[in-house]
Amino acid sequence: MKKIFRKFSTILLIFLSGVMFSQNKISAFEIKNGSFLLHGKPFTIHSGEMHYPRVPKEYWKHRLQMMKAMGLNTVTTYVFWNYHEESPGQWNFSGEKDLKKFIKTAQEVGLYVIIRPGPYVCAEWEFGGYPWWLQKNRNLEIRTDNKAFLDECEKYIIQLTKQIVPLQIDRGGPVIMVQAENEFGSYVEQRKEISLQAHRRYSHKIKDMLLKHGITVPLFTSDGSSLFKGGSIEGALPTANGESDIDVLKKSINEYHNGKGPYMVAEYYPGWLDHWAEPFVKVKTEDVVKQSEIYIKNNISFNYYMIHGGTNFAFTSGANYDKDHDIQPDLTSYDYDAPINEAGWATPKYTALRSVFQKLNNNKLPEIPQPIKVITIPEFKISKTAPLFDVIKGRKPVVNNQPLSFEDLNLGSGYVLYRRKFDQNQKGTLEIKGLRDYAVVYINEKKMGELNRIDKKYDLDIEIRKGDRLDILVENMGRINYGSEINHNIKGIISPVKINENEVSENWEMFTLPFDRFPDYDYKLKNIPQNSPVIQEAEFNLTETGDTFLDTRDFGKGIVFINGKNIGRYWKIGPQQTLYVPGVWLKKGKNVIQIFEQLNPNTTIKTIDHPILEQLVGLGGM
Incomplete structure (x- = not known):
């Protein structure tokens, strides 16, 4: 009987010890007592934003190492729903779209990760990240408490969480925070015909979906500091986009977060977005340095939007709208005047910020990674050209009144x-x-x-x-x-x-031209009418590969494929006059360039060793 009692006592002691340990266990990352705590110690987030779809996967590690060498401790990325759901119900998280690989690469480099999954993301990205076909459902309304829409959102969140839940910090991964919705306060402000209560029902349902499907790290929202009433979500930390005034920042967050921090600017802009037909926007280095030092001095966590912009390859660029323009389409380049430029080079802004962060580190920062090699390709001629009108001959059109x-x-x-x-x-x-x-x-x-x-x-x-x-x-x-x-x-x-x-x-006839791949065509030599839309093709040989920039100043308007990859849209009005060609998409030996030119066929292909992003011609030059 004594043996049984001793055995029972031992088991009870082990059980009680386990209970006490679990109660005292320190969370890997948490918000507590007005601070971010990492393994129980205060932690200030110094983050830079980079979107993995805007950078070839072979360059992810290089760009992340650039961030680490600048002195950052975290990388933030949006996840674009329409990038991963390629057609209804068809999901792709492999190859260029391997979100898990991006997160694991950040961890290898020594960076924590913040995920901004939307479902709405803005980001100067096509439809703010939504799949275009949502609009085909006449019963669906986006960003509202609408069952048809929320059903689609949950399908996305289920797929998303499969990728990121195993990589949360409490499971040994680097993911420390996840955002719920995005900049919802501004949307609430613009759509006042919908009640605030209805707006908040929707945003809270997005939060509930994230929790339901396994998100255990802290959640946050991001809005302008004056827009928290509509954008904040109970149980998520409010953060203030673009807020430079520390007093305003703290007052805004205190009001919606139990009267205390932590205090974070989820988007601080060291550059800005750019549109076709408008000047390229620049932000002064000295202004970025000064504001960064203010945040650091006041122990404010912040995220540079963007630290590295990359490129809107193919048809991924979005657009804005204002009263003077029915549309303001975004450039192919998402350089953003960021500290790390479109091609991954360290700019003077990068160097200046690195000096700021070096002062915070007792140890010397890692060496800046060498830039990717740049080449120029000897000028060559287009060898094949065909009018678009010939290309569609024989195709069956859709006919409608x-x-x-x-x-x-x-x-x-x-x-x-x-x-x-x-x-x-x-x-x-x-x-x-x-x-x-x-x-x-x-x-x-x-x-x-x-x-x-x-x-x-x-x-x-x-x-x-x-x-x-x-x-x-x-x-x-x-x-x-x-x-x-x-x-x-x-x-x-x-x-x-x-x-x-x-x-x-x-009797309207309609021919669809998706250019999801370049059309196959048996080219024949013939005279091409002036100002005719054409498809063009040429081969070129390389003895070495490297990044380069296609000079489009003699082109009109169109898109370019290199070895089957759509590298984006060009337009002579500017300000962008080059297209970035990643060296990893070139190969030694034979390469193929294919062009859809809408305005004036060109016969000569030139490359240069630098981007041209500030040469505005304007619509008057069309």
Whole structure:
């Protein structure tokens, strides 16, 4: 009996010891007593933002090492829903899209990770991260307490959490915080027709989904300091984007976080975003250094948005909207005037900030990684050119009485050629008020003019004769990613085409041109009409590889593929006049360049060893 008692006592003691240990166990990362605590000790977040989809996967480690060498301790990234759900229900987290690999690489480098998964992200990214096909469901309304929308959000959050839950810091990974929604306060402010209570029901449901599916690290929100009423979420730390005044920062966070910190600026802007047809925005190095020192002196956690911007490859760039422009499409380059430039080079801003952070470190910071080698490719000629009108011959069009939108044609990005033949003369003003976003108009394959949303040019004078064929080549230049206009993101021609106020209906033919891959075509030598849209191809040989910059100053408007990868959009109006070509997408020996040129075919390909991002020509130069 005594043996049984002793055995029972031993088991009880072990059990009670375990209970006491679990009660006293220090969380790996937590918010406690107004501070961030890392393994029980106060921790100040010095973070830089970098989005893995904007950087080739082979360069992730280099860019992360650049951050570490600057003195940062954390990397922050958005996760773009539409980048991973490639079509409804088809998810991809492999290769370039391997989020787990990005997070693990950050840990290898010695950086903690903050995840900003949205579902809405803004980020100057197509549709703010939402899949375009959400708009096909007429019962769905984004960013609201709407069952159809929330059902889709939960599908995304389930897939997302599979990637990040195992890599949270309490499971041995580097993920220390996760954001719930994004900049929701500004959206609440713009959509006052919806009650604050309804807005908050939605944002809190997003938080609940994250918790339900395994997020255990602290949650946070980010908004302008005056927008916490609509944007803050109970149980999540409010952080203030862009706030430079420490007193305002603390007062705002105190009001919505139990009267105490920690205090964090989730977005401090060392640069700014850029649009086609507008000057490239610069932020002075001395201003960035001064503000950084203020944050550091006052023990404020902060995140540089962006520390390294990268590139909006393919059709990933988004757009803004304001009263003067129906759309402000973002550049292919997401350089952002960031401390680490688009190609991963250390800028003077980087060097100055590194000196600031070195003062905080007792140990010498790591050496700055060497930049990726840069090459220039000897000038060469385009060898194959074909008119787009020939390329689509033989394709079966969609026929309808009115032009259909991209969405109705089941097309997310790229172009649609709208065509109609006339059986009687027409003369006057062609008007397309529902143009989304840019169009070139042709009669019998001869260019008549350009229309675009940027300067609200929706009409031009034309003369059509009986038997003539009208072609309207329409381009989606990126869905709006910020503000209430995000709800009006249908692309293509979305209202009747008119000539002299009369609707042009019946017998519209539509050819979809997604350019998800470059079209196969049996090129034949022929004379190309001036100002004709064309596809072009050429081969070039390399004895070594490295980053380079395609000089597009002699081009018109279009997109470029290198070895099958869409490296982005160019447009002669600027300010961007080069396209960044990552060296890891080139190879020794034969390489292939393919171009879709919408305006004026070019015959010569040139590269240079530096970017040109500040040469604005403007719409007047079109």
